[in-house]
Amino acid sequence: MATVHRHGGMVCTDHTLDVPLDHSRPDGPSISLFAREVVAAGHEHRDLPRLLWLQGGPGGRAERPNAAGAWLKRALKEYRVVLMDQRGTGRSTPADRHTLAVHPSPGATAEYLAHFRADAIVRDAELLRGFLVGDRPWTVLGQSFGGFCALTYLSHAPHGLDQVFITGGLPTLTGHADDVYRAAYRRTARHNELFFARYPDDRELARRIAAHLGSHDVRMPSGERLSARRFQSLGIGLGTSSGFDALHYLLESAFVAGPAGPRLSDAFLHSAQATLSFAPRPLYAVLHEPIYAQGGRATAWSAHRVREEFPEFDADGDVPFRFTGEMIYPWQFDEDPALVPLREAAHLLAARSDWPALYDLNRLAGNRVPVAAAVYFDDMFVDREQSLETAEVVRGLRPWITNTHAHDGVRADAAVLDRLIAMARGEV
Incomplete structure (x- = not known):
């Protein structure tokens, strides 16, 4: 029986169903899929259309609504919103170092995790829709990686779709992960310059922190070491609407006086740990490159290899300090305790080349489902030019190119979804 609870002007109904681990083997092992259906109080008995929210990531659970804000508030005016925990996340059968330990070998773990990409997520969604x-x-409504999933949905099950809204989530359809990360390093370098232009003193402060970490064995509250290269990855927040200020306020609390000289404060280390640990979302690290894998080529730790083309990100060199962004490196599976048990499986996934296609170019070229997509001009996470190339391929897709929002614009401003709805209806 479904569980129902009310709060914040919403009525939430929890659903759980079993889905095949491998959709090509419907009689094989199954996993659990969780979804929460949300409707505005007073509308719970109305026959409203459903809107499925596809979360960014990969590896992030669906939002837990404390109050209807931004996009959700707008959506609840006319939809029943379905918040699906993508397989492996949230209250769906989790995939982490504990649950994956049941597999007898790294190869078995890698084979299991190969079923957690967009194609399987779409097939889960179809079973949930039914x-x-x-x-x-x-x-x-697909945000970031959720937009990637939406294009896979249009490729494999367009009959299940009435309309599609995409925010910051039009990926390259044919490019290799190397193309993705090569463009990502350039965008991340630009965001670094914008950040240090706003807070000029922070470049020297960040350099001092990195130097301190390079010469001291600094431990976060969990006991794990904070290395200089791991500190660099705090730059992932530079792509969000509040990321510049949040990083600045973190850095300004870094040093405190100690008996042997300056040391990094507990407040700084606690906040850094909360940002850097992959314990809440290990699939993000494991699957971040495989979400781009198709066409018979392995990703082979693309971000790590491509970084050699960008020596300006060398934390140990004489270049001005720069943060990295949305990149995953093999050394993270040595330094993060949540990832260490998954190291060998991650190496196997990085070496895999027989990935199935995620997108059907012919079907997308003949698409008949209305699609409206927000393309953020200065998006640090998804490349604008690659997004516009994809927009040209999908028949009937209407892009909205804007420089007024960061990558998380749909969460920050209800006007983003409002405009996409109007675009899909031909009102603007």
């Missing part, structure tokens, strides 16, 4: 609404199509 469970909730039968044959009726629904609308999808």
